[in-house]
Amino acid sequence: MEKAPASRLEPFFVFLLLVLGLVICVISWGYGFGSLRQPGPGLYPFFVGMAIAVFSLFILISELRSGTREPVLDKEGAGTLALMTLTFCLWILAMPRLGYVVVSLLATYAFCKIMKLEGWRKPLAVSVGTALFIYALFDYWLYIDLPRGILE
Amino acid sequence: MEGLGLLYSGFVNSLTTVNLVACFIGALVGTLVGVLPGLGPTATMVLMLPFTLPYGPTTGLIMMTGVWYGAMYGGSTTSVLVNIPGEAASVVTCIDGYQMSRKGRAGAALALVAIGSFVAGTIGILGLQLFAPVLGNAALSFGPPEFLCFMILAFVLLSNLSAEAPLKGALMIALGLFLSTIGITPMDSYPRFTFGSEQLMLGIDFVPIAVGLFGISEILNVAIEKYVKPVVRKVRLKELYPNRDEMRRSVAPMLRGSALGFFVGLLPGPSTVISTFVAYAFEKRISKTPERFGHGAVEGVVAPESANNSAVMGSMVPLLTLGIPFAAPSAIMLAGLRMHNVEPGPMLFVTNPDVFWTFIAAMYIGNLMLLVLNLPLVGAFARIAMIRPQILLPVISLICLVGVYSVRNSLFDVWVMIAAGVGGYFLRKWKYPIAPFIIGVVLGPTTENSLRQTLLMFKGDVSLVAGRPLSVALLALAAAFLAYRVMAPLLGKKPALKVDEGKLL
Numbered sequence: 001m002e003k004a005p006a007s008r009l010e011p012f013f014v015f016l017l018l019v020l021g022l023v024i025c026v027i028s029w030g031y032g033f034g035s036l037r038q039p040g041p042g043l044y045p046f047f048v049g050m051a052i053a054v055f056s057l058f059i060l061i062s063e064l065r066s067g068t069r070e071p072v073l074d075k076e077g078a079g080t081l082a083l084m085t086l087t088f089c090l091w092i093l094a095m096p097r098l099g100y101v102v103v104s105l106l107a108t109y110a111f112c113k114i115m116k117l118e119g120w121r122k123p124l125a126v127s128v129g130t131a132l133f134i135y136a137l138f139d140y141w142l143y144i145d146l147p148r149g150i151l152e
Numbered sequence: 153m154e155g156l157g158l159l160y161s162g163f164v165n166s167l168t169t170v171n172l173v174a175c176f177i178g179a180l181v182g183t184l185v186g187v188l189p190g191l192g193p194t195a196t197m198v199l200m201l202p203f204t205l206p207y208g209p210t211t212g213l214i215m216m217t218g219v220w221y222g223a224m225y226g227g228s229t230t231s232v233l234v235n236i237p238g239e240a241a242s243v244v245t246c247i248d249g250y251q252m253s254r255k256g257r258a259g260a261a262l263a264l265v266a267i268g269s270f271v272a273g274t275i276g277i278l279g280l281q282l283f284a285p286v287l288g289n290a291a292l293s294f295g296p297p298e299f300l301c302f303m304i305l306a307f308v309l310l311s312n313l314s315a316e317a318p319l320k321g322a323l324m325i326a327l328g329l330f331l332s333t334i335g336i337t338p339m340d341s342y343p344r345f346t347f348g349s350e351q352l353m354l355g356i357d358f359v360p361i362a363v364g365l366f367g368i369s370e371i372l373n374v375a376i377e378k379y380v381k382p383v384v385r386k387v388r389l390k391e392l393y394p395n396r397d398e399m400r401r402s403v404a405p406m407l408r409g410s411a412l413g414f415f416v417g418l419l420p421g422p423s424t425v426i427s428t429f430v431a432y433a434f435e436k437r438i439s440k441t442p443e444r445f446g447h448g449a450v451e452g453v454v455a456p457e458s459a460n461n462s463a464v465m466g467s468m469v470p471l472l473t474l475g476i477p478f479a480a481p482s483a484i485m486l487a488g489l490r491m492h493n494v495e496p497g498p499m500l501f502v503t504n505p506d507v508f509w510t511f512i513a514a515m516y517i518g519n520l521m522l523l524v525l526n527l528p529l530v531g532a533f534a535r536i537a538m539i540r541p542q543i544l545l546p547v548i549s550l551i552c553l554v555g556v557y558s559v560r561n562s563l564f565d566v567w568v569m570i571a572a573g574v575g576g577y578f579l580r581k582w583k584y585p586i587a588p589f590i591i592g593v594v595l596g597p598t599t600e601n602s603l604r605q606t607l608l609m610f611k612g613d614v615s616l617v618a619g620r621p622l623s624v625a626l627l628a629l630a631a632a633f634l635a636y637r638v639m640a641p642l643l644g645k646k647p648a649l650k651v652d653e654g655k656l657l
Contacts, residue, residue, distance in 0.1 A: 010578075017323070017327070021326075027345065028344075031342065035612060036612030036614065037611050037612030038612075039603075039607050041339075041344060042344075043604075044600045044603055045344060045345075048329045048330045048333065051322070051326040052327060055319050055322050055323035055326060056323060058319050059320065059323060072578060072581040073376070077376040080376050081577070084371075084375055088549075088570045088573075091553055092566050092570070095563070096563070100557075104550050104553075107546075107549070108546045108549075108550055111549055111550075112542060112543075112546050115541065115545060115546070116542065117542040117543065126543055126546060126547065130546065130547045133547070134550055134551070138554060142202075142203065144558045146554070146558060146561075
């Protein structure tokens with residue numbers, strides 16, 4: 001199976017954490033370190049940032065020393081991940097305008113198709129069922145006022 | 153005698169319609185979660201948090217423990233029938249459970265697992281009932297230095313027991329602690345890491361982080377994996393009767409597993425999972441016929457399943473007595489209790505003893521409910537396990553999206569959940585443990601308060617810790633454990649346990 005070129009992703013992620021740790025230290029210093037007798041708001045996050053930087057550094061060294069890594073995803077998996085994430089994001093962007101019932105129906109249909117549920121009848125049945133269930137749960141049982149959008 | 157009186161009033165309080173319904177819903181949902189892939193007990197507990205808010209802390213606690221408990225029961229069903237563990241604490245059950253199933257003893261295995269879980273649950277509750285008030289009273293003498301040292305010990309143990317690489321566990325704790333610093337400081341109302349954002353002023357809410365890390369990341373994981381339709385063996389009601397030999401061989405492992413599980417549950421880390429490995433290894437070691445293990449030995453099914461149930465109760469001890477969660481589900485419970493303005497810890501037994509005793513009573517009832525639910529409905533649960541993820545996951549995804557949005561009517565929280573979900577997917581693949589992160593988030597404010605109060609109390613002179621014997625003992629324990637971890641490889645000793653982190657959720 002064809003693998004996506006993701007093998008350097010983990011060391012890069014750890015490197016970002018190392019930078020994050022250092023940035024936390026710098027920002028915390030700006031908040032006021034205080035003293036041990038009278039600790040300021042920056043003291044605790046400074047130590048936490050230092051811990052993140054030190055642990056990341058050790059992990060990064062060990063990652064770089066270790067040989068080749070198994071890629072996390074093949075191309076098909078990467079595609080599924082991207083489409084799933086995109087659907088989640090579109091739900092967030094469209095929900096205030098279209099309302100949670102309509103968007104939930106559309107998103108469920110999209111999720112079903114991304115996960116390769118065959119035909120259109122089953123995905124439609126799952127989508128309608130999910131939208132109705134969500135509506136009944138939040139509107140009727142929990143009385144939570146959620147944006148209804150075009151169904152207002 | 154006072155304990156019995158309090159327990160009696162606990163039973164009176166728990167036998168309300170709301171509490172019984174909460175107990176039933178928790179147990180049922182937990183069993184389903186244990187059977188189905190896509191949502192573990194931790195994510196389910198987070199999603200159920202908002203639903204418990206109108207009903208008070210005790211009801212919330214009962215429902216969430218029911219989920220955790222039920223998942224332990226339900227997880228074994230698919231282990232025995234399909235050879236797929238419904239959740240991490242049932243991995244070991246597959247070894248002999250599925251072999252029993254192949255020999256036509258699936259019904260007996262499931263019946264013994266249900267009985268074993270019931271016995272273990274009862275022993276666990278009894279242990280909690282006996283230990284928690286005593287430890288709670290002892291913990292009343294804890295000051296900020298003791299809490300700080302206890303937290304240091306917990307973090308050391310947690311980072312070492314949760315991951316194959318302890319540094320990854322430690323890094324995750326530190327990241328969790330950092331996340332908890334975002335927002336207004338609790339002691340001097342100073343905004344940190346907010347960058348002028350009003351959303352960040354309130355801090356990052358716990359619910360979207362937990363749902364993202366435990367729910368969305370698992371959804372992505374199952375969606376990306378290739379689905380293989382399981383073959384489920386049918387179980388008839390008459391097959392549920394274990395024979396005399398199976399009964400005889402199960403009694404002692406049931407009791408040993410229960411006792412072991414409870415004590416392993418007291419440790420930080422994925423104790424329910426570890427307890428199953430420990431119980432299985434122990435039974436195999438003391439068995440006169442260890443060669444039967446792996447070929448359908450009933451002891452190898454009953455002992456781990458008993459252990460994981462009593463471990464749930466064991467892990468409630470540090471949560472209720474010290475307010476320190478040692479596992480991800482108990483971290484969720486802590487967050488839930490705080491949402492209800494109840495702070496678990498030594499003062500719980502003074503300020504809210506009714507919460508504790510009602511919870512204990514409800515657990516006895518819940519345990520019985522689970523037994524009644526699981527024995528006759530085992531066939532139905534097995535059929536539910538056949539539902540394809542393509543149908544299940546879209547529904548769960550939508551519940552996560554709408555559920556997280558509904559907590560604070562905040563789209564920002566949904567963004568946080570998605571980011572945590574995608575991040576969590578990669579973290580799991582790279583074997584970074586999630587539980588220490590979430591425990592770091594929950595314990596962050598307490599850790600900071602303890603540190604700052606200790607420094608203020610000692611006027612900056614940290615050497616004064618030496619004058620507090622309990623603090624010194626806790627720090628010495630942490631140091632001894634670290635020294636052992638460093639020295640063990642040099643002395644040629646193998647690590648005690650290796651647990652697949654990907655299955656710890």
